[in-house]
Amino acid sequence: MKDIYILAYAQNPIVADAKAANEVELIMPVVHQVFKQTGFTQNDIGFTCSGSCDYLQGAAFAFVEGLSxxxxxxxxKESHVEMDAAWALYESILKIQMGDAETALIYGFGKSSPGDLPFVSTLQTDPYYMSPLWPDKTSLAALQAQLLMNKGVLTKKDMYEALTQSISNAKNNSNALVTAMPSEDDYLSADYLSSPLSAFDCAPISDGASAMIIGTEEAATKLGLQKIKISSVHHSIESSNFGARDLSTSESIIGLGKKINLKSFKPDFVELHTQFTYEIPFIRGLLDLGNVDINLSGGPLAGNVMMAAGLDSIGKSFELLKNNDFHSGLAHASSGPCLQQNMLVHLEKIND
Amino acid sequence: MTEEKKDFFVSNISLSYQYTAGNATTRFLNKVAEGKLVAQKCPKCSAVYVPPRGSCPRCGVATEEELELPDTGAVESFTIVHIPIPGNPIVPPYVSAMIRLDGADISFLHLIQEIDLADIRIGMRVQAVWKDRSEWGTTLENIKWFKPTGEADVDPSVFKFKE
Known part of the structure; x- marks a missing residue:
């Protein structure tokens, strides 16, 4: 296996509404930024892979147009995943491991403002038995949150703490969308969108894009920048049939914790791709993370660009390692309703 | 009365969007509403794009410089449509053509009318026929169709993308 390093990462300022901007206008600034960070041009890139979903902005073949x-x-050489760009990163890692490329450019973009995101997300569910019933994303999350509360796994107070910690941490990310801190009274008295979740419990509707460049050890050495290594990466998915899953736990996340051998290292921080408040205490428990800092970047609760936010949790981990006295970080990406699919990435700072 | 047993139900799928064209294309469409065809030029390779999408896909850079093009051009490619498309008010047979405006490096799809179908050919010179000004909006439908100008054909080699 080759060692693979993150060489650069950039994120657009996250906005609630990118107005007229199209996919090209969202993607180009971040791609130019990662080129600037590395001194690369497209000619230095062996493989390009993107993550996006045309249903978000309602533009057929936006993922093709984005290539402009x-x-x-x-x-x-180019590919696309109809998923979060964290999986475009995964495909790029495989491409490099297979010897087809030495470097890869990854980007993800999402413009959720033109549509009704909770219902757009319904189309991710099983098309035969589930999506015709139109279960929206928030209601499905509420189902899991209520179940976890009923089982005593977490409380509304845990969810409020996850929110305030995220918003407080968002000051570390100049691109964050949400920085206003709600009082506990405001939080507890807010109307439910779907019980037990209010708008405070849901990541904000966001528009934006992010990009990353990865490369082999040779490419990283040539650049002469601080080396941040992707030490381990795994992903797994559970059934699309909710009835076949135990929503009070996550086989996927627990299994990934074992696969990545979380017992063998102690991350200095964890960045979770958590789009609802309850998911933070839930995953903290599932992975037995103790009191380690979660989402020092603010995470998706402070700005959640669909199809980029998973890549952002990995990108923000890269930045945290690069800019602080940290040595090891754990990043998480997720996809599908109720944390159906998950990815864990272990990043390490390597000192030559 | 016993309830009728249902083995299936119909669930319609529809989503509504506030679709946006993009900043660069918005500038283009606002000019179209004034009867002008404003292209954008690549600062690196000088390729001229109309309609513009704000970037040069060859070079991966933004196309900021704008220039107005005439409403004349040539047929780069065409097809004669014989099959009616549901909801389309145009009665077949008619000509759908890729039209390269003079000064542009890409073509766009539009109609050609006021022509005998047997005469349509690649390289034929055409000009836009605009709707009445009172009907103009932010759409290329301001141009009803293109019609032949009767000028000599252009050599199809001009359609080759300049290197």
Whole structure:
């Protein structure tokens, strides 16, 4: 196995409404930023992979149009996942491991403001038995949150603490969308969108884009920057049939904790791709994370660009390692309702 | 009365959006509403795009410089449509053509009318026929169709993308 390093990462300021901007105009600034950080041009990139979902902005083939943001002459090797760009990163890692590329450019973009996100997300569910019933994303999360509360796994107070910690941490991320701290009274008296979740418990509707460049040890050494290594990465998915899952736990997340051998290292921080408040105490318990800092970047509760937020948790971990006296970080990405699919990434700072 | 047993139900799928065209295309469409075709030029390779999407996909850079093009051009490619498309008010047979405006490096799809179908050919010179000004909006439908100008054909080699 080759050692693979993150070489650069950039994120657009997250906005509630990107107005007229199209996918090209969202993607191009972040791609140019990662090129600036590395001194690379598209000619230095061996493989390009993006993550996005055309249903978000309601534009068919937006993922193809988005390619107009990058130089495609001479022709490039390119792929796309209809998923969060964390999985575009995963595909890029496989491409490098197979020897098809030395470097990869990854980008994700999402414009959720033009549609009704909770119902757009319904189309991620099983098309035969589930999506015709139109279960929306918030209601499905509420189902899991209520179950966890009923079982005594977490309380509304835990959810409030997860929220305030996230908003407080958001000051570390100049691109964060939400920085206003709600009082406990405001939080507890807010109307439910779907019991037990109010708007405070849900990540905000966000527009934006992020990009990352990864490369082999040789590429990282050539750059001469602080080396941040992707030491381990695993992902797993559970059934699309909610009835076949025990929503009070997560086989996927617990299994990934074992696969990544979380017992063998102690991360200095954890960045979780958590789009609802309850998911933070839930995953803290599932992975037995103790009192380690979670979402020092503010995480998705402070700004949640669909199809980029998972890549952001990995990108923010890269930045935290690069800019602080940290040595080891754990990043998480998720996809699908009720944390159906998950990815864990162990990042380490390598000193030569 | 016993309730009728249902083995299936119909669940319609529809989502509504506030679709946006993009900042660059919005600038283009606002000019179209004034009867002008404003292209954008790549600062690196000088390729001229109309309609513009705000970037040069060859170079991966933004196309900021704008220039107005004439409403004349040539047929780069065409097809004669014989099959009616549901909801489309145009009665077949008609000509759908890729039209390269003079000064542009890409073509766009539009109609050609006021022509005998047997005469349509690649390289034929055409000009836009605009709707009445009172009907103009932010759409290329301001142009009803293109019609032949009767000028000499252009050599199809001009359609090759300049390197």
């Amino acid at each position: 943001a990058i130089q495609t002459n001479p022709p490039i």
